[in-house]
Amino acid sequence: MSNKPFAESCEQNKQPILQVLKKAFSEPGKVLEVGSGTGQHAVFFAQQMEHLQWFPTDIEEALPGIQLWIKEAGNERIKAPVVLDVNIEIWPFRNMDYAYTANTVHIVSWSEVKSMFRGVSQALKSGGIFCQYGPINYNGQYTSPSNEHFDQWLKNRDPDSGIRDFEDLVLLAKENNMILYTDFEMPANNHILAWQKR
Numbered sequence: 722m723s724n725k726p727f728a729e730s731c732e733q734n735k736q737p738i739l740q741v742l743k744k745a746f747s748e749p750g751k752v753l754e755v756g757s758g759t760g761q762h763a764v765f766f767a768q769q770m771e772h773l774q775w776f777p778t779d780i781e782e783a784l785p786g787i788q789l790w791i792k793e794a795g796n797e798r799i800k801a802p803v804v805l806d807v808n809i810e811i812w813p814f815r816n817m818d819y820a821y822t823a824n825t826v827h828i829v830s831w832s833e834v835k836s837m838f839r840g841v842s843q844a845l846k847s848g849g850i851f852c853q854y855g856p857i858n859y860n861g862q863y864t865s866p867s868n869e870h871f872d873q874w875l876k877n878r879d880p881d882s883g884i885r886d887f888e889d890l891v892l893l894a895k896e897n898n899m900i901l902y903t904d905f906e907m908p909a910n911n912h913i914l915a916w917q918k919r
């Protein structure tokens with residue numbers, strides 16, 4: 722189908738992310754995706770992991786594009802996308818086994834990251850796993866010159882965005898009843914931080 726939105730980055734990172742999700746999301750269950758973007762990840766991961774039901778979400782303007790991908794996939798385990806702005810107080814999801822987000826935590830403001838962790842924790846059941854993919858700083862340090870360059874680019878575009886510190890995320894997770902499950906190193910100086918709800 723033509724006119725589907727397309728992100729080259731999703732093509733490049735989907736295989737390494739899949740290998741981690743197969744470990745972190747190993748049991749049958751429901752996955753809430755925050756900030757699904759084009760919808761490429763939702764379709765690919767759900768097709769590759771037959772034990773999962775995938776629930777894509779994003780802000781309203783992203784939904785038509787995600788719908789195009791999902792309609793074309795025609796897979797009943799990939800649910801219709803739902804409008805979910807991380808800022809809303811009460812999230813329309815409960816009792817989810819897993820949550821996933823890619824390349825959103827450095828895009829939204831820190832206040833929105835806080836809202837995301839609060840909402841994800843609300844949506845997950847006890848023991849549920851939240852995988853967060855993207856670049857991360859450790860002890861206030863960039864992990865590569867390219868990440869430093871990327872952070873400058875992000876901040877020139879939106880001063881409230883930027884690569885987050887691992888230590889701040891650990892504290893935020895703790896405030897929301899989640900602990901670090903595993904920190905997976907990924908290609909191109911990215912990480913997947915997997916959090917587990919208590």
Ligand SMILES: C[S@@+](CC[C@H](N)C(=O)[O-])C[C@H]1O[C@@H](n2cnc3c(N)ncnc32)[C@H](O)[C@@H]1O
Binds near residue numbers: 759
């Ligand atoms: C860089 S894109 C990443 C998209 C996709 N996950 C990927 O990896 O290609 C950032 C995403 O965050 C979403 N986003 C921005 N602000 C948001 C908010 N307040 N609530 C939920 N999603 C938001 C955007 O619509 C966009 O889909």
